[in-house]
Amino acid sequence: MTYQEFQRQLGKAGLTVKEFSELVGMTPNAVTNYARKPSVPSHLAVIAKLMGEMAEHQVDFRRALADLDIKPKRPRGAKIQSRPSQAPHGGQKNVSSTKGERHE
Template identity: 45%
Template structure:
């Protein structure tokens, strides 16, 4: 599914990218980054199409998603560096020869 079709499906469901991302436990930027590729991953396309159908039949989606008890994934941000770490990973000490 193209990104434009995806946005159209979300519109039919009465959803913004932000609301869709919140429902499926993603960050809005992760969803909108698909615009650069021009295509949406299959799993997101299927969800958007199903939500669009629910919207067309005036079936509310909030009770469905609240029943699922979804939580945002606890992914660590990439590139979270600190002293002694590179990209969030602990680094061993490099001993240099004299």
């Protein structure tokens, strides 16, 4: 599905990109970035198509989605904090109590 068709389906559903992104737990920028791609990922295309069809048949998809506990996705590149006792590579820091001395 092209981004243009994706937007058309959102329009049928009465949704803006911002509203859609909130419903599916994404940021609006993550959704609009697909405008530069040849197609929207299939899982988003399916959701948009179903929402458009449901709205066209007077089915309230918002009520159906209200029961879901959708957690926002963690942005790509977001780092998971390591424990302070670990070195950046995951190993143990090896620091001597004597100033300037290192053990390898």
